[in-house]
Amino acid sequence: MALLADLKSSQAELEAQLSRRMAVFEEQLKATSPPTESLSKLAGDFYSFRDLVWGLLKSMRRQIEVCSNTIDAMEMRHRRKALLFSGIPESVDNVSEAVVDVIQSKLEIGDVDASQIVLCHRLGDKPDKRCRPVLVRFSTYSLKSTIWKIM
Structure with missing residues (x-):
């Protein structure tokens, strides 16, 4: 997501820089008097170039937005089967079995076993006093959903 934010900020910088430069050039065109035929042609070329650049920037902005929405949707689908469990002691060797034990004893769901857990690991660095949360992805x-409703 950091790369997408960098892309958005680069695009905004590019827009601001182009806007400043085009405004300066446009002021120079307006300040030139008397307008000659070649200057009028140059002004027309400038305005058509400006419209082209703004169209391209608008298209880039739309593409960045589509990419952002797609990435967000992918991340949401990826997290769809996951839950965070907290309070599982750091001293536990097999975290998967500890999670299954919590589900069976505390939540009273008896038909859950370790084979239904696809991924199970602690998040973050080991703190001094607190237990790190455990990310669990179910099959x-x-x-x-059943576990979440009971929690």
Whole structure:
């Protein structure tokens, strides 16, 4: 997501720089008197170039927005089957089994076993006193949904 933010800021910088330069050039065109035929042709070329550049920048802005929405949708689908569990002690060796134990004993869902967990790991660096949260990705959305409703 950082790269997308960099892309957006670069595009905004480019727009601002082009806008400043075009405004300076346009002022120079207006300040020139008397207008000659070649100057009128140059002014027409400038205005058509300006319209082209603004059209391209608008297209880039739309493409960045589409990319942003697509990335967001992909991330949401990726997190669809995941839950965070907190309070599982750091001293536990097998985190998957500890999560299954919490689901079976605390949430009273008996038909859950470790084979239904696709991914299970702690998040972040090991703190001094607190337990790190555990990210758990389940094999099916329905299992995650069942657990979430009870939580």
